[in-house]
Amino acid sequence: MRYYADLHVHSRYSRACSRNSDLPHLAWWARRKGITVLGTGDFLHPVWAGVLRESLVPAEPGLFRLRDDLDREVLETLPPACRGPLRFLLQVEVATNYRRGGRGRRIHHLCYAPGFDAAGRLARALSPYGDLASDGRPALAMDSRDLLEAVLSCGEGSYLVPAHAWTPWFGVLGSKSGFDGVDECYGDLTGHVFALETGLSSDPEMNWRVSSLDRLRLVSHSDAHSPPILGRNATVFDTEVDYFAVRRALETGEGYVGTVDLYPEAGKYHLDGHRACGVRLEPAGTRERGGRCPVCGRKLTVGVLHRVEELADRPPGRRPSTGGEALKIVPLPEIAGEILGVGPKTKSVERALEGLTAALGPELPLLLQVPVRRVREAGEPEAAEAIERLRTHRVRREPGYDGEFGSISLFGPEDAGEQREQQGPREEPGPGGRGEQAASAGGADR
Known part of the structure; x- marks a missing residue:
């Protein structure tokens, strides 16, 4: 099973x-x-x-x-x-x-x-x-x-x-x-x-x-x-x-x-940086600056990518025999929020998620297993497009650093379109059906 x-x-x-x-x-x-x-x-x-x-x-x-x-x-x-x-x-x-x-x-x-x-x-x-x-x-x-x-x-x-x-x-x-x-x-x-x-x-x-x-x-x-x-x-x-x-x-x-x-x-610590100064650097940039913040001169927080590069003894792209599938997701609340043009913790997002999961099942199988065709047939063309982009790794990435979460998105300004422009003002977060609204990256520091 x-x-x-x-x-x-x-x-x-x-x-x-x-x-x-x-x-x-x-x-x-x-x-x-x-x-x-x-x-x-x-x-x-x-x-x-x-x-x-x-x-x-x-x-x-x-x-x-x-x-x-x-x-x-x-x-x-x-x-x-x-x-x-x-x-x-x-x-x-x-x-x-x-x-x-x-x-x-x-x-x-x-x-x-x-x-x-x-x-x-x-x-x-x-x-x-x-x-x-x-x-x-x-x-x-x-x-x-x-x-x-x-x-x-x-x-x-x-x-x-x-x-x-x-x-x-x-x-x-x-x-x-x-x-x-x-x-x-x-x-x-x-x-x-x-x-x-x-x-x-x-x-x-x-x-x-x-x-x-x-x-x-x-x-x-x-x-x-x-x-x-x-x-x-x-x-x-x-x-x-x-x-x-x-x-x-x-x-x-x-x-x-x-x-x-x-x-x-x-993640909060993918790249190097100094959050207080708004400085985010790739590992090469940190090395060029001797590990110091270019704004205040203090030590930068060395992120995970930098640390991996320090310990790596082979280039990217090789899967060891013990390696398994490496599946990637963007949480469903974030996808729905992008589609609706509102925050992932709003009432309209929760209503959309209730409809999606009632019709198509729980979030992880929906994102990773349910045929895209079924999502379209359920009357969810925008969600189908988002899931298709996710499965083909067509995402936009703003990496996190020094305790600041990054962001991953599936749509850009060119995708906004008329419908999303007409969504109106952003909603305030709702109370949620089980005590909290659906969230994604927040709530832990790893």
């Missing part, structure tokens, strides 16, 4: 996350997006762990489903086309803060457990290193290698994946506090790391330039800080819906299909 998984999510108990990041909202949006397996987020947080235990019931091996009464309430508010199966997988992001090699290291990791017993053992093992109740993504005073050892010791099948690997401050390969190789970070236990999360500012093609990563399966997840952002990045599997099948696919490649990514230029 081919399906989409989003295994990096946060709950309302993580800092800077939406109060609507609860299980019913997450379940509603996951189905609207077309996600089959969703991370729970934050299972180390004691309050959220209690919610998970109370609200989830066992399903397939290592997976959980929403309790029947809660799930019925979710399904009743979704159109039949968006009522697909949904399973939850226990997941948490952990930050390790420590010093190694004369540098401060602040590395983020994704930890997975096949059940509540294993999750509880991990919580007990990690509690001496930080306050697990202070943040759904706890900061622990321990070495990354020791965190990996704790994960491996908490239960058979538990595993760890480096999170948003290239983010300057928090990635295992980041320019500010990372390492030059995954093996440097995890030492003698590196062999137990078999997957790597690319993050919003890189994509598989960029990672394929670094041969030391060839042994790892590349995964992509949303790092959603609010439910509408689920599925902006995802990983594609063709396995039984089963925790251990997912793990085996990442470890062996059996059933691993590939990833769905935003264009990496949309």
Whole structure:
């Protein structure tokens, strides 16, 4: 069975996350997006762990489903086309803060457990290193290698994946506090790391330039800080819906299909720059200026593309044997907003999305699988044109830098046309049917 998984999510108990990041909202949006397996987020947080235990019931091996009464309430508010199966997988992001090699290291990791017993053992093992109740993504005073050892010791099948690997401050390969190789970070236990999360500012093609990563399966997840952002990045599997099948696919490649990514230029840290001065530079421009901002003279934030080029040992264009499909999307709210000439969080966009998904199914299959002909036949010629452009990579890119999101668009001024010129004034954002309007890149800093 081919399906989409989003295994990096946060709950309302993580800092800077939406109060609507609860299980019913997450379940509603996951189905609207077309996600089959969703991370729970934050299972180390004691309050959220209690919610998970109370609200989830066992399903397939290592997976959980929403309790029947809660799930019925979710399904009743979704159109039949968006009522697909949904399973939850226990997941948490952990930050390790420590010093190694004369540098401060602040590395983020994704930890997975096949059940509540294993999750509880991990919580007990990690509690001496930080306050697990202070943040759904706890900061622990321990070495990354020791965190990996704790994960491996908490239960058979538990595993760890480096999170948003290239983010300057928090990635295992980041320019500010990372390492030059995954093996440097995890030492003698590196062999137990078999997957790597690319993050919003890189994509598989960029990672394929670094041969030391060839042994790892590349995964992509949303790092959603609010439910509408689920599925902006995802990983594609063709396995039984089963925790251990997912793990085996990442470890062996059996059933691993590939990833769905935003264009990496949309990420906050794709290019180099200094946001305070409005300076955005390609890596060559940064090198020419000695890494200094041409306006104020301060150090530039070195972005992901620059960092990849530093570690790359082969040119673009080569796919390793472990490489999967590298699918790209522009989120459906942004597409609808472009077509209507309004913002992606407006009421008219939400109404358009309700009609599209009711007629044609959830967002990810609609963007990637539904025949364009069917979209036209459903009376959506503009959406059909946008999806056709997306699938043939006819997009416009304004890269992000130094914490500033980039933008990807499918239409330009020459496409405006009479209809779009007559849309009238822009709408104010609406309240949304599930507590928030559909969003795309906002809500996380990766």
